[in-house]
Amino acid sequence: MIDKTRANVAEAVQEVFDGATLMIGGFGEAGSPIELIHALIDHGASDLTVISNNCGSGEVGLAALLKAGRVSKMICSFPRTANSTVFPDLYRSGRTTLELVPQGTLAERIRAGGAGIAAFYTPTAAGTPLAEGKETRRFHDREYLLEYGLTADFTLIKAKLADTRGNLIYNKTARNFAPIMAMAGKLTIVQAAEIVAPGKIDPETIITPEIFVDRVTHVPNPAHESELVAAGATYP
Amino acid sequence: MTAAEKHIGWSREEMAARVAQDIPDGSYVNLGIGIPELVARFVPEGRELIYHTENGLLNMGPSPKPGEGDPELINAGKRQVTAKPGASYFHQSDSFAMIRGGHLDLCVLGALQVSQAGDLANWSLGGPDDIPAVGGAMDLVAGVKSIFVITQHCTKDGAPKLVESCTYPLTGVRVVNRVYTDLAVIAVTPGGFQLVDLAPGVDFETVQERTGARLLPIRETTSNA
Numbered sequence: 001m002i003d004k005t006r007a008n009v010a011e012a013v014q015e016v017f018d019g020a021t022l023m024i025g026g027f028g029e030a031g032s033p034i035e036l037i038h039a040l041i042d043h044g045a046s047d048l049t050v051i052s053n054n055c056g057s058g059e060v061g062l063a064a065l066l067k068a069g070r071v072s073k074m075i076c077s078f079p080r081t082a083n084s085t086v087f088p089d090l091y092r093s094g095r096t097t098l099e100l101v102p103q104g105t106l107a108e109r110i111r112a113g114g115a116g117i118a119a120f121y122t123p124t125a126a127g128t129p130l131a132e133g134k135e136t137r138r139f140h141d142r143e144y145l146l147e148y149g150l151t152a153d154f155t156l157i158k159a160k161l162a163d164t165r166g167n168l169i170y171n172k173t174a175r176n177f178a179p180i181m182a183m184a185g186k187l188t189i190v191q192a193a194e195i196v197a198p199g200k201i202d203p204e205t206i207i208t209p210e211i212f213v214d215r216v217t218h219v220p221n222p223a224h225e226s227e228l229v230a231a232g233a234t235y236p
Numbered sequence: 237m238t239a240a241e242k243h244i245g246w247s248r249e250e251m252a253a254r255v256a257q258d259i260p261d262g263s264y265v266n267l268g269i270g271i272p273e274l275v276a277r278f279v280p281e282g283r284e285l286i287y288h289t290e291n292g293l294l295n296m297g298p299s300p301k302p303g304e305g306d307p308e309l310i311n312a313g314k315r316q317v318t319a320k321p322g323a324s325y326f327h328q329s330d331s332f333a334m335i336r337g338g339h340l341d342l343c344v345l346g347a348l349q350v351s352q353a354g355d356l357a358n359w360s361l362g363g364p365d366d367i368p369a370v371g372g373a374m375d376l377v378a379g380v381k382s383i384f385v386i387t388q389h390c391t392k393d394g395a396p397k398l399v400e401s402c403t404y405p406l407t408g409v410r411v412v413n414r415v416y417t418d419l420a421v422i423a424v425t426p427g428g429f430q431l432v433d434l435a436p437g438v439d440f441e442t443v444q445e446r447t448g449a450r451l452l453p454i455r456e457t458t459s460n461a
Contacts (some may be wrong), residue, residue, distance in 0.1 A: 001290055004282070027291040027292070027314075027328075028314035030308040030309075030310050030314075041357065049455075063344050079368075080369040091367055100369070102372065102373075102374040102375050103371050104327070104331075104332030104335055104336055104374075104379075106326075106328075107327075107332050108329060111329040114423045122338070123379070124336060124375045125411065126378070127355075128405065128406045128409075129360075129362075130374065151276070170292075170306045170325075171308045172309040172319070173293050173309055175292055175326070176292050177327065178327065179327040180328060198300070212437060
């Protein structure tokens with residue numbers, strides 16, 4: 001029987017290689033797969049390109065991965081946070097480059113990548129500095145920008161509930177980028193707070209079907225980034 | 237500016253209330269972070285607005301009671317919120333389909349500058365050392381049916397924020413419908429900025445003096461822009 005579970009987060013991320021492109025779920029702390037990210041820091045992969053909406057906070061999770069010097073490029077919509085200087089320091093010193101993408105364009109590029117769409121036209125950002133160098137075309141007397149689909153070697157996301165085949169349900173606004181990133185990652189790795197046998201999740205309620213998921217590992221009580229930051233935690 | 241002049245016009249709360257007065261019952265609304273969020277507190281009795289937050293929630297409710305929040309139930313400002321009866325969660329591609337696809341009626345945003353053509357600058361000061369960050373602002377102005385801006389009329393240094401053309405990096409071109417400031421309500425029309433309403437004790441000349449572009453006077457029968 002198909003079983004995508006792995007014994008722990010270390011095993012779940014062991015295939016990540018140097019130079020890989022990763023999509024990492026989360027909007028702020030909601031949906032951020034902190035335990036998988038920490039396992040990736042332990043694993044040691046470097047020269048990563050990371051696609052994620054933000055750049056983490058404090059010095060845990062995604063901010064810790066950046067701080068550890070593993071990320072050469074970020075593709076995101078909002079890299080600033082009130083309580084972290086990790087990304088700003090890396091950006092200003094030129095150690096991590098940034099491709100800034102409007103949030104909806106980022107989402108649609110990920111969806112397109114996962115859905116086999118090479119590129120699409122969007123009105124977002126037309127006439128702004130973020131349109132510079134982009135191909136434009138007019139439809140119905142309005143200017144649109146050509147934007148390309150995004151895919152990744154690996155996707156790291158967090159779910160509330162999974163079955164052993166990788167069918168997923170998320171928690172509230174932690175869903176955010178996870179379903180589309182699961183589609184766009186060649187190898188999608190999930191940390192789930194609860195894992196059940198196939199058939200235990202009502203098929204009507206499944207948000208991400210198993211076909212988009214490759215590895216599932218159990219993280220029963222995932223840490224909340226804001227609580228770690230408030231406690232002054234760092235990783236490693 | 238003298239001390240007496242500082243006190244003319246609407247307070248932040250009164251500005252928010254003035255915006256709320258103009259939002260029709262049943263509107264699907266996205267409120268930006270900061271002053272725009274205040275609008276929800278002043279919705280007139282008997283009117284229901286449905287709040288969208290672009291990180292993936294429709295029918296967003298107010299902040300939770302202390303100790304009752306969930307770090308994974310947050311708004312676009314990354315603050316904890318609640319979900320009202322009838323709420324739904326969705327992923328980012330669906331959320332921005334609502335925005336870009338024209339399904340939201342109204343968005344209220346802050347501004348650095350608004351031009352007389354309705355161009356908006358609100359995401360970057362354009363400094364060489366700034367960390368650029370845009371979030372969903374460009375998608376919202378590109379797709380939501382009506383864009384209301386709520387902002388102080390002038391910067392802290394007294395420079396006009398309503399200008400002939402923006403000098404800060406643009407968020408969108410010809411996107412703003414109305415501007416609500418501490419001094420006035422101003423519509424963006426094909427002819428430029430048109431006064432719609434004045435704060436108590438403020439006259440046309442005062443507003444014109446503090447606006448960096450020509451201001452058209454209030455029309456006898458002011459229609460919605």
